[in-house]
Structures are given as structure tokens and as C-alpha cells.
Amino acid sequence: MHARKRIEIVVEAVRAEAVTLLLDRMGATGWTILPVLAGRGHQGIRRAGDPGGVDDNVLVLCITSAEVASRVLAAEGELLGARPAIVTLTDCQVLRADHF
Amino acid sequence: MHARKRIEIVVEAVRAEAVTLLLDRMGATGWTILPVLAGRGHQGIRRAGDPGGVDDNVLVLCITSAEVASRVLAAEGELLGARPAIVTLTDCQVLRADHF
Amino acid sequence: MHARKRIEIVVEAVRAEAVTLLLDRMGATGWTILPVLAGRGHQGIRRAGDPGGVDDNVLVLCITSAEVASRVLAAEGELLGARPAIVTLTDCQVLRADHF
Amino acid sequence: MSFFEILPPSVLFFALGFAAAALRSDLSVPDALAKTLSLYLMMAIGLKGGIAIAQPGASAGLVPALMVGIALSALMPLPAYGLLRAATPLDKATAAAVSAHYGSVSVVTFAAAVGQLNATNTPYEGFMPAVLAAMETPAILTALLIARRGGAATSGGAKEMAREVFLNGSVVLLLGAFLIGWLGGAGAERQLAPFITALFPGALCLFLLEMGITAARRLRDRGRGLDARLIGFAILMPLIGGAVGLAGGLLVGLSTGGVGLMAVLGASASYIAVPAAMRLALPSADAGIYVTLSLAITFPFNVLAGIPLWLWAARLATQ
Amino acid sequence: MSFFEILPPSVLFFALGFAAAALRSDLSVPDALAKTLSLYLMMAIGLKGGIAIAQPGASAGLVPALMVGIALSALMPLPAYGLLRAATPLDKATAAAVSAHYGSVSVVTFAAAVGQLNATNTPYEGFMPAVLAAMETPAILTALLIARRGGAATSGGAKEMAREVFLNGSVVLLLGAFLIGWLGGAGAERQLAPFITALFPGALCLFLLEMGITAARRLRDRGRGLDARLIGFAILMPLIGGAVGLAGGLLVGLSTGGVGLMAVLGASASYIAVPAAMRLALPSADAGIYVTLSLAITFPFNVLAGIPLWLWAARLATQ
Amino acid sequence: MSFFEILPPSVLFFALGFAAAALRSDLSVPDALAKTLSLYLMMAIGLKGGIAIAQPGASAGLVPALMVGIALSALMPLPAYGLLRAATPLDKATAAAVSAHYGSVSVVTFAAAVGQLNATNTPYEGFMPAVLAAMETPAILTALLIARRGGAATSGGAKEMAREVFLNGSVVLLLGAFLIGWLGGAGAERQLAPFITALFPGALCLFLLEMGITAARRLRDRGRGLDARLIGFAILMPLIGGAVGLAGGLLVGLSTGGVGLMAVLGASASYIAVPAAMRLALPSADAGIYVTLSLAITFPFNVLAGIPLWLWAARLATQ
Ligand SMILES: Nc1ncnc2c1ncn2[C@@H]1O[C@H](COP(=O)(O)O)[C@@H](O)[C@H]1O
Ligand SMILES: Nc1ncnc2c1ncn2[C@@H]1O[C@H](COP(=O)(O)O)[C@@H](O)[C@H]1O
Ligand SMILES: Nc1ncnc2c1ncn2[C@@H]1O[C@H](COP(=O)(O)O)[C@@H](O)[C@H]1O
Ligand code: NA
Ligand code: NA
Ligand code: NA
Secondary structure, three states, rough: OOEEEEEEEEEEEHHHHHHHHHHHHOOOOOOEEEEEOEEEOOOOOEEEOOOOOOOOEEEEEEEEOOHHHHHHHHHEEEEHHEEEEEEEEEEEEEEOOOHH | EEEEEEEEEEEEHHHHHHHHHHHHOOOOEEEEEOOOEEEEEOOEEEEOOOOOOOOOOEEEEEOHHHHHHHHHHHHHHHHHHHHOOOEEEEEEEEHHHHHO | EEEEEEEEEEEEEEHHHHHHHHHHOOOOOOEEEOOOOOOEEEOOOEEOOOOOOOOOOOEEEEEEEEHHHHHHHHHHHEEEEEEEEEEEEEEEEEEOHHOO | OOOOOOOHHHHEEEEEHHHHOOOOOOOOOOOOHHHHHHHHHHHHHHHHHHHOOOOOOOOOHHHHHHHHHHHHHHHHHHHHHHHHHHHHHOOOHHHHHHHHHHHHOOOHHHHHHHHHHHHHOOOOOOOOOHHHHHHHHHHHHHHHHHHOOOOOOOOOHHHHHHHHHOOHHHHHHHHHHHHHHHHHHHHHHHHHHHHHHHHHHHHHHHHHHHHHHHHHHHHHOOOOOHHHHHHHHHHHHHHHHHHHHHHHHHHOOOHHHHHHHHHHHHOOOOOOHHHHHHHHOOOOOOHHHHHHHHHHHHHHHHHHHHHHHHHHHHHHOOO | OOHHHHHHHHHHHHHHHHHHHHHHOOOOHHHHHHHHHHHHHHHHHHHHHHHHHOOOOOOOOOHHHHHHHHHHHHHHHHHHHHHHHOOOOOOHHHHHHHHHHHOOOOHHHHHHHHHHHHHOOOOOOOOOHHHHHHOOHHHHHHHHHHHHOOOOOOOOOOOHHHHHHHOOOOHHHHHHHHHHHHHHHHHHHHHHHHHHHOOHHHHHHHHHHHHHHHHHHHHHHHHHOOOOOHHHHHHHHHHHHHHHHHHHHOOOOOOOOHHHHHHHHOOOOOOOOHHHHHHHHHHOHHHEEEHHHHHHHHHHHHHHHHHHHHHHHHHHHHO | OOHHHEEEEEEEEHHHHHHHHHHOOOOOHHHHHHHHHHEEEEEEEHHHHHHHOOOOOOOOOHHHHHHHHHHHHHHHHHHHHHHHHHHHOOOHHHHHHHHHHOOOOHHHHHHHHHHHHHOOOOOOOHHHHHHHHHHHOHHHHHHHHHHHHHHHOOOHHHHHHHHHHHHHHHHHHHHHHHHHHHHHHHHHHHHHHHHHHHHHHHEEEEEEEEHHHHHHHHHHHHHOOOOHHHHHHHHHHHHHHHHHHHHHHOOOOOOOHHHHHHHEEEEOOOOOOOHHHHHOOOOOHHHHHHHHHHHHHHHHHHHHHHHHHHHHHHHHHHH
């Protein structure tokens, strides 16, 4: 097993592409986008499925090296420009070192 | 980066509101609900989409301070009253301390 | 709270059953399957919802003991035979020791 | 009677879905479509009923029929609970929850019976959808009373209960559409007929296809180890309920079609509204049991055997 | 005028959905169905319009009507912004974003008005769907100019803006279907009539049911603490827009139905296309405000009061 | 031939969807709707076919047509594989998988051709949907034999293979609906005509809109770097398959419509049933290639050029 970082970002669906483009540019080898049903934060409740889709959130998951992770987080300004609601970082281990 | 706790709860969709109300009351600043397709546990297989929706599960994700997390887990009785299938706690780091 | 392992596997939807059968056989007491909207990896972008469903991924989540986790990861050959795109392992804590 | 009348397309689609899922075919129907079809059926049934009773004289007999329906729903949980406690190994809470399902009714079973009546041009009282709506929830109250007397913990106060009973989604849509149809009358019919009448048989086929898949999958996922006595109950109880419904329909002097529908309502068991209510109000009851019995055993039994039986019995009894 | 004309089934279904959600019934409509119905309405409206103007002479008056529509959409954000800044506490970016919604239009409001005209057999110009499509996006441009002048940060260059305006999903589908209907003419009508005409009223009922649920839920989740002045704006602005639309329709000599529809377009506020565009182009504006105002206040107001008002006013003004 | 016949609404909707997605419009169709429409098309096609052959004499010629269809499906992978290995850089497993797609058929392509025949009132043999169903899976078996001979690892034993071939969702629904239509005959037609006939053209338009979006998106996500030789194959192979299908149809003496449909079946390539089967049975083959070729190149080519070509050729050849 090999040590890697797990970045988890909740962001508006309309702005997800800005986040994944950033991840691509910072050198992440991949990412996964999960749907979100509902959420609460400073803006109050956001429930998926409003007609214009502006309340839809997604969760972007990216497993990556410590290096890339710190590059991503250092681009804090740009990342927050995409207005992610939450960005968390966790340690994890992966099976295939060459994949990440 | 700032240290926080990541609480992850799998619970029946019909009981999700009980969990989020508890999180609200314990002082969490937010939460996110993700849909679940299927799961297995002590009850056997639960597949989303049965006509009455009783087999639907959701995953509730909450990033919060150690304090709030311990308050939530201390409300074990009430939390388990909502019959969550699983409650896990992980250490994580967040970008914006003021947000959680 | 009790220490456990959190296994997270992203795998093609058509092959998810192979992964959960493996988890069952290795002694996991349960698992949860989450839907995936889109992802990028070595194969390029995979977007859910293509007509034949071959681009659909899912995320399999399994909370389990260190023992079972190491058995699962040791079955690396079989696991990769099911072609999971990513397998990560994280430490976590659970509320009910008897459940996992 | 032609083959077509005994086994109409909708029933054959149910069998097709059931067989496909039992043989592990990958045939599947999106959840959103299943939900949509069930909304459609409730809306169409409600509107048709309302439009029908907007005609002069069409509401004659409504009140006694409603009273029979409500009595059936409120009382049938009692024999059901007795039977379950006497003859099966279910605990009190689960037995009470199961009894609520059999007192209540199934919209799709009703729709399938209506489809049959339409196909054979058998008329029925236009107000039957109101009876259907009225029968959805009284059984829930009875079952909760039984459960409380038995000492099972029920959650939710009187307010939550009232909301469950009067604001249950199926009840609201059925009654709401009924009222709208009634207010709209002939004008509504002219506008909405293609939607609610012409599409009905096709939508029913598609929905029964999905119900067949769902029932067979449920049996596979959760049916293993199902007690034989429970299976027996899930077949016997609709026969009892259907017979009582038939008698009730005759008692208030319904037409052949109306008696048949009342029997089908008595025989049918809820698998949408009641499970959700039980999950909230009686959380200690085992959903694995009650959904499986009503969805995977009683529903197929009613579609394949019950509906033809009761429509035939109604014809016999009203001649 | 009969009861049916004042409160047609579709409006009653809106009220049913609104009441159900307000009372916290569990009645709900799958997201995919809501999305499907909105695609269906756009496709049906577009096709019907195109088929209509394929008839000889039917495009007479199209150009002036288009010009009035575009002018309405492009200019109405100005008084809206003025009103908001003068009388409500909104910041510049949010005020600009809100003004874009009220300059633009709502396809479902238009569809509900068309449903009314059809039910009362009132003819209208076949090209009105093209006017609807043309009015979707000019307001976005005006609002962004206002926001920039006000110093708010807009994101996206001219290219993104052009894509938003010309390639917005609603615009593409409405105009595309219009063009296809126009090319297909009578042949297309023969083939597609059951789909686009016969199903229309039923689909509208189902969609308005879901809109009622959505509006009431939104009001519950986000309506608390909504400033009374904002609510006032969300009721006053459609009255102003409707009056200007009425005047515009009369100016270019539309028929009774056409004048009514132009007024309804002026009164309606976008809640699908514009919110998404604003989220991208004006991210600092508060989506909680603009979606709530247009979806949860103006839309219900228009469905319940605005449409009957403007159709009545159009009848009066064109006699 | 009118414009309407050359470019019917359904094809124009395909072009609209393709253009919208290619230009990065945000127009999109919910997944559940796409899945629903494909179930609907299979059900409607199957039922119509079954109802048609319930008429006296209508099954004459069924057996030879079935045999030609099965032979086409089972044998066409051979030249396809040869071509791919000789002229493109594909590895053995991927070449075998691609060849399965081109031996098999596309339900939507068939539906589009049926739509064309209906629009021009060209009759065709009622049993053609059974031929369509029969052609879905033989190609899978051939391709797996090729792959095994080539040394590629196939997963799943004979049992899984049999399930894939006989219990594939499309096959089950098509054949099941065909059987139900056949059993139901005229009674089923009376009941189901509005659903399966009147809605068909509209549903086809909506589905082709979504297919256009899907094809263009796929081309954008995965088309970059697609080898020119592969693109050539995806255009040449349907021409070969169509010509062989045309010859087969003539050989067994089908009508003009039947010959046209047989050619379209030969030309069409699967993108629903076969990709899923290949993912399971031949996991080492590159799904990025086979889905892209069949969905994003051959399908558009057939809809825009292939169908008109083959229907025209069939008219010519049967005069
Ligand atoms: N503490 C939290 N834990 C988990 N999710 C959160 C948290 N705070 C915010 N979110 C998610 O982020 C979304 C937007 O947050 P906000 O911008 O603060 O309203 C919410 O709707 C939630 O889905
Ligand atoms: N060990 C586990 N790991 C991940 N998810 C689990 C686990 N155990 C249970 N679950 C989830 O919790 C749901 C209910 O569990 P149970 O009540 O034990 O049947 C299951 O359907 C799974 O979705
Ligand atoms: N580094 C990563 N982080 C998160 N998800 C990933 C990563 N790499 C791959 N994935 C997921 O795994 C899927 C298949 O990966 P691949 O086989 O590498 O194309 C992708 O579509 C993503 O959903
Ligand atoms: Na009953
Ligand atoms: Na407006
Ligand atoms: Na072929």
C-alpha cells in the first residue's frame, strides 16, 4: 500500500467543471464526481432538482499524491473562485502506486 | 489547513431528517446528503427504488469540529434512535477554518 | 469508538457485483454502493448514462476490521480482475463495534 | 370469454417482467419511470372518477359505498392480526404492521381491475376512485392501535399520524384529482381524455412490466427463508378480504363492476403508502417482511388469480 | 364564463401541488419527470408554432412582433433594476440578476396561457413561440451591462455570453422545434398531432402539479426572512411587465389571443434559463433571492391571477 | 419526394441534438427519459409486430426471414473482424468486440426506418420485429468464438453466455411484447393503439434528439485521436452490411418495406445490448473504441444517410 491524499470537494454542479479543470492542470491523474441530494451550509438548505439546476451540488473526489494535493490547495484563490462549499483533505492508502 | 472531523452516516432515507436535525442541534454548520444505490448489512440487501421507498438509504456527510463531533456521538441514544446503519468518524483537514 | 478500516472502491457498474461478492467472501459484514455521475482516469472521461451503461461507474464503500481489510487487499489479483479503477483505504472509527 | 379477456396484455406484461427478473435478465425500468407511472395512474383514476360523478345522478350510492370501504379498511387489520399471531411466528409489532397493509389497498391492483372492466366494457360506479382513496389509510390507524395495545413502541404523535392519514401522497393526489375532475366535468373530459383514457392501457402495461420485475427481484433479494406460514397468509388473507369486500359491495347494492372492484379493494394490499407510514410510525416492525409479503406474494397473486376471480364472482353474484 | 374557464384543471393541479407541499404531504414528482415535461412543453410549443406558420400568410406580422418581444426583454430589466435599487435592500449584483429574470420569460407560464386559449378556442398568432424564444435571453445581456456598470464582477468573456444567449438549451429547443415544424408543415402535423396536441393538456396538468410542489417547497426552505419589499416587487413587476406587453401587442396589431400572450410574456419571469446563466455570469449575486422571487412568488401569482387578468384585458382591449 | 420525406422531423431532431451538443449548448435529456424511450420503442415495435402477425396469413415467410436475419448476425462479424485486423491497428480482443456490434442491430435505427415507412405509407412484413430480436445476439457468440481463437481471455462460462444471448433485456422485451401482441391480436390493438401507434412518431423525435446529444458528446469526450481508419471502417461496414441485408431480403422475397428494413438491420450496429455484453464477456476489449464507433459514427451515418439510401435501394430493387 502507498500513502496518498484524498481530496473531497462539495461544489455547485454548474461550477464543477472549473474544479476538475483545476485538478487536471495541477497534475491529478483522475477524479470522480458523485451526485448530491441535498445539503445545508451558510446559504441555508440546497435541495437538488430545482428547475434551473442552480441548487444542485456535486461532490468531487480526487485521490492524488501529497505534492499534487498541496499544489491544488495552494491554488486556494482559484479554487475558492469556483466557490466550492467545502474542501477536505484526508490521508489514505492506495493499492496501485502507478495509478495516482 | 485546519484539523476537523468527518462524520459519515448511512441511514434510511425516511429517517434522514432526524439525523440532520440532530446535527443542526449539536451545532454542525452544515451537512451534505448523498444518494445510495444499494447496500448490504444485517438486514440483507437493500436496493433503492422499491415502490414505497422504504429500502432507500442515504449517506449523510458532515465536516465539523472535534467538539461538535463528540457531542453528536455522545447523543448516541438519539442518533441510534434514527437507526443509522453505520456511523464513522475520520480525521480530516479543511481549507477554511471559519466555515466549520 | 472503535478503530476500523474504510475501503473505498470506484469500479464499473457492470462489475460492481464481482466486488461486493468478494467483500462478502472475505468476511465484510456489509457495504454500500453510491452512484457516480462522471469521472476521469487513464481511460479519459467516463460520463454516466450512455445507452448501454458501460461508462457507468459506482463507488463501493465498506467499513470493516483491519483483518478483513487486509484479506480484501491481499486478494489484489481477484480485485483487479474486477477492474476497479481506484481502491483506497482510510482509518476510521465506528460507534458500534459489534456491527462491523 | 376469449383468451384476451382471461390474460389481457397488462397481465402478460407482469408475467414477462416477473419471468425476466426471475431468470436474471438485465431488463430493468428506471425508478423515475415507475414513480411517474404510479403518479399517472392515480391522476388518471382520480380524474376519471371525478368526471364521472359530475354527471347528474352519478353520486347516488356514494355515501354507503364510502362507509363500507372505510369499515373494510379499518376492520380488516383485526382478523389479519389475529391470524398472524395465531398461525405465524411474527412478533407483535411486525404482525400489526402487516395487518395495516392488508386492510389498506393497492392503487395498481385497482387500476389493473379497472383495465379489465374497460376491456370487457363492464360499467362501474364512477365514485369508486373515491372509495379507493378513502380506504388507503384507516387501516394504518387500526394497526397502530393494535400495536400500542400490544406494547410496541410507536413513534410520532397524533399530529404526525393525522398528517400520515390525510396528507399521504397517494390520498392527496387521488382525492385532489377526483375533486378537479368533478369541478371540471365535461370540459375537463374533452381536454384530458387522450391523456387519461387513451393512454391508460399502455401505461398500465408498462407499469405492470416494472411491477413484475420488482416483485421477482424482491423475492430473490429478501424471499429466501420466508416462512411457509407467512406465504400462506399472503394468499389466504386476500381471499378473505376479497370475500368480505364482495359481500360489502352487494350489501350496498353496487353494480357488477362496482361489486367486483370492491372485492378487489378488499383483496388488495398496500405496498406504497403503508410501508412508508409504518417505517415512520412503527420502526421496530420488520420492513423486510411486510414489503415482501404484500409486494412479492399478494400483489402477483391478485394480478394473476385474484382479479379474474373477483370479477367473475361479482358477475355471478349480481345476476 | 364557466368555472372551468376561470379555474381550469391545470391551475387546480398547481394549487393542489402547492397545498400538498405547504402542508408537508409527502407527495412528490421525480426530478426526471419535471425535466421531461419541460422538454416536452418546449418541443410541443415550438412544433405547433412552426407548423402554424408554414401555412400561407401565417407569418404576416412576425417581424414587428419579434421586435416588440426583443425590445421588451432587453428593456424591462432597466425599470426592474431601478425599482429594486430604489425600494429594496438588494445589492447591485443581485438587483441586476433579478432584473434579468423579469425581462426574460417563462415557458411554463406561456404554456399555461396557451392551454387557456385552447380551452376557450381563442386563436392566436402561430409565430408566438418564436417570440417566446426570442425573449428568453436579451434580458441577460442588459442585466450584465447594468451589473458591469455598477462595478459587479461578471465572469466569462463575450464568447461565453454569446453561447449563453444563443445556445441556451431552452432557446435551442424552442427555435429548433419551431424550424422543424415549419419545414415539416402539414406532414409533420399529421404525424405528430397526437403527441403535441392531444397530450398537451394532460402534460400541463402534471407539470403544474409539480411546479406547485416546487414553489411551496422553495418558499418553505428559503422564503423565511424574505423582505416584504421584495415580495411586493415580485407582484408589482409582473403587473408592469404585463401592461407593457399588452401595449406592445396592441401596437403591432396582434389578435386577441396574441395580445394576451404578449402581455403574459411581459408579466412572466424566467426560472429555468436565467438562473443558470446568472450563476455562471454573475456569481456574486444571491441565487437564493432570484430563484425564490421568480419561482415561488411571481410564477404562482401569474398562474393564479396574472393569466386570467391578461387574457381578460386582451379581450377587452381588442374589442 | 417532398422535403418532409427526405428529412423527416425525427431526423431533424437528431441533427438538432447533435448540433446543440457539438456547439456545447446546455440542452440535455434526463437519463431516465432516454432509458424510458428505449423501453417504449421496444415495447411498441414488439407489440405492433405481434398484432400484425396475428392476422391470418401474416406469418407467411417468417421462417426464411428469421433464418436470413440470424445468418446475417452470426456471419457479418467475420468480414468485420477481417477488415479491422487487416486495415486498422486494433488488437484482437477489441477487433472481435467491434465486430460483434456490427453483426448485431440497433433498435433505434430500426425504429427510425419504421417511422419513415409509416410516414410514406409503405407496408412491410409484420414479423420484422421478430427478425430484429433474433438478430440482436448471434453476433455476440461469433465474436466470442473469434476472440477465443485469437487467444483473448473471455470471462463467463457457457451459462453466462446463454443468459446474455437469450435473456438480454432488449431481446426479452422485444420478443415478449411480440408474443403478447400476437396473443392479444385485434383486442390488444383496440386497447393499445393510442399508446403504441399514435405516440410513436413523437417519441421517436424526442429519442432521436437525445441520441444526437449523446453521439455528439461522445465524439467530444472520446473522439479525439480516433484513428481515421477506424472512422472509415464505421462508415464502410454499414454499407457492406446493408448491401448484404438487401440481398438477403430480396432472396427470401420480402416486400419493398421488408427488404428496406432488412438492409437497415444489416447496416445498423448495436450500441445498447452488445456493449454491455462485451464489457462482461470480453473485458480486455476497449469499450472506448466500440461504443464510440457504433454510437457516434455509424448511428449518425445510418440515420442521416443509410436509412434513406436503403429504403430507396429497396424500392428500386423490388420494382
Ligand atoms: N459542515 C459541512 N459538512 C458537510 N457539508 C457541508 C458543510 N457545510 C456546507 N456543506 C455543503 O456545501 C453546500 C454549500 O454550502 P454553503 O455555501 O455553506 O451553503 C451545502 O449545501 C452542503 O452540501
Ligand atoms: N460494513 C458496512 N460497510 C458499509 N456499509 C454498510 C456496512 N454495514 C451496513 N452498511 C450499510 O447500511 C445499510 C443498512 O445496514 P443494516 O441495517 O446492517 O442492514 C446497508 O444496506 C448498507 O448500505
Ligand atoms: N485519481 C483519481 N481520483 C479519483 N477518482 C479516480 C482517479 N482515477 C480514476 N478515478 C475514477 O476511476 C474511473 C476509471 O479510471 P480509469 O480506469 O483510470 O479511467 C474514473 O472514471 C474515475 O471515476
Ligand atoms: Na385490502
Ligand atoms: Na418578462
Ligand atoms: Na448489423
